[in-house]
Amino acid sequence: MIEAFIPSSLRQWWPKPANPRPIVIFGAGSIVGDAHLPAYRKAGFPVAGIFDPDGEKAAALARQWDIRAFATEEEAMTAENAVFDLATPPAAHVPILSKLPEGSFALVQKPMGGNLAAATDILEICRARQI
Numbered sequence: 001m002i003e004a005f006i007p008s009s010l011r012q013w014w015p016k017p018a019n020p021r022p023i024v025i026f027g028a029g030s031i032v033g034d035a036h037l038p039a040y041r042k043a044g045f046p047v048a049g050i051f052d053p054d055g056e057k058a059a060a061l062a063r064q065w066d067i068r069a070f071a072t073e074e075e076a077m078t079a080e081n082a083v084f085d086l087a088t089p090p091a092a093h094v095p096i097l098s099k100l101p102e103g104s105f106a107l108v109q110k111p112m113g114g115n116l117a118a119a120t121d122i123l124e125i126c127r128a129r130q131i
Contacts, residue, residue: 021105022048024070024079026096027087028058036087036109037065051076073099083107090114093122103130 023040025032028050040047049068052058062069070076077100084106086093090113100106106126113119125131
């Protein structure tokens with residue numbers, strides 16, 4: 001029985017923030033439409049918009065979810081007080097993280113890197129930029 005292995009002191013939920021930050025999603029793959037956006041909607045978290053290098057893909061997903069599709073990566077990064085959801089392949093993390101505003105918040109959805117060296121680079125960028 002799995003319950004026997006879960007300590008009773010382990011929190012199973014956290015209260016929703018009083019003022020949730022808007023979420024900007026990088027990537028418009030199937031996982032975003034099938035998991036991220038439904039979860040954010042169910043939780044009541046605001047989604048400021050989505051960016052993908054394939055603008056048509058981002059626009060189609062944005063229409064489906066009635067959210068904004070950012071025309072450029074730079075435009076997506078200007079969203080104020082946002083949490084940046086990187087639903088991108090690990091190879092795209094460094095280029096995106098290195099351009100995010102210093103002190104911003106990022107949620108990296110996939111493996112941190114393709115290998116230890118790449119993960120270390122990502123960690124160093126996040127530390128240096130206070131992400």
